Amino acid sequence: MTPSIFLRVIDGRLILWNYATHDQYEIDIPHLERIIQLSNGSIVGSSAVDKTIAASGCLDHTDPPAWGWDCLSRIFHIGTQIGLRPGEAMPEGDAYRGYIEYCASIVHKIPELKVERPGKVVALPLPDLSALGDTTLRQALHERQTCRSFDAEALPLGEVSTALWATFGTVHGETREDLEAQGLMPIGYRRTSPSGGCLHPSEAYLVAMRVSDLTPGIYHYRSHRHELSVVQQGFAPDELGSLLCAQTFANDLSYGVFVTCRFDKMWWKYPHSRAYRVALLDIGCLTQTFQLVCAARGIQSWPTGYFMDHEINERLGVETDRESVMFFLGAGKGNGDVAREALSVLRERADKES
Secondary structure (H helix, E strand, C coil): CCCCEEEEEECCEEEEEECCCCEEEEECHHHHHHHHHHHCCCCCCCCHHHHHHHHHCCCCCCCCCCCCCCHHHHHHHHHCCCCCCCCCCCCCCCHHHHHHHHHHHCHHHCCCCCCCCCCCEEECCCCCCHHHHHCCHHHHHHHCCECCCCCCCCECHHHHHHHHHHHHCCCCCCCCHHHHCCCCCCCCCCCCCCCHHHCCCEEEEEEECCECCCCCEEEEEECCCCEEEEEEECCCHHHHHHHCCCCHHHHHCCEEEEEEEEHHHCCCCCCCCHHHHHHHHHHHHHHHHHHHHHHHHCCEEEEECCCCHHHHHHHHCCCCCCEEEEEEEEEECCCCCCCHHHHHHHHHHHHHHC
């Protein structure tokens, strides 16, 4: 059978969904039973049921001979692609005109893009950009690396403030005169990294463990105000490694940032599954920015996408149908080792074998 279909029960109806073509068909039990028979080697006949199934296209392809991941990854890979339907011509004309008309038609759907989680507000010092100005882009790119060896030392709150602002902060303020001068309505705010539609769906949750003048805990970073709000008071360093799937070297970080995606910031404008790709790319851009900022400040950094999603979402108190953790960024003082613990394990094994 084709790897491009799945079945869903929606409002009491059985739906066959071809996620390669984005076509959906309501089917009954006889059709389902026949699909099972055909998938088991039965030959397509001339019956009305067989003709209907064949016309749907769900028998046109077989499982690919080489796909290294499971069917869920293929659903994402195929289901988020954009292509032409059979007989459909390549789009022509003025795409900008169509895009502007579309935007005008949904302007009433714009949600609140500036997120403020409830909780005690904690002020942050102004970011110190002096070191960023002294470091060339070439130097920052050269010094950027992933570190897995940290010294469990505290960092000043000013360092955390600078990294948060330079990565997630609103660098262009509340107004966008450049757009307004052209008769355009500004949406949201701008960060130092690009974001699809300037929607910036990524939210930053600071995990403070060893930050001077800041009580350990989990905080939401209010990008547009450059301030924190308390999500959880208290956070023991040895909790972090377990949440990150036993990557226990993370317990020695000074701080970390759980990066979530607010999907509702995107789907009002981009309701297609393609937008999920853009959400991931958004976080990729922020990750590179964060590591470059850390490199410019002489701070070691470490990113990972391996963690316990459900447990972290519970800690963050997010509404998981609209927001979910997507990535983690860590920072602290260290000697720059890529994998100190891993190397020590290898040395121990080599000593035993010798």
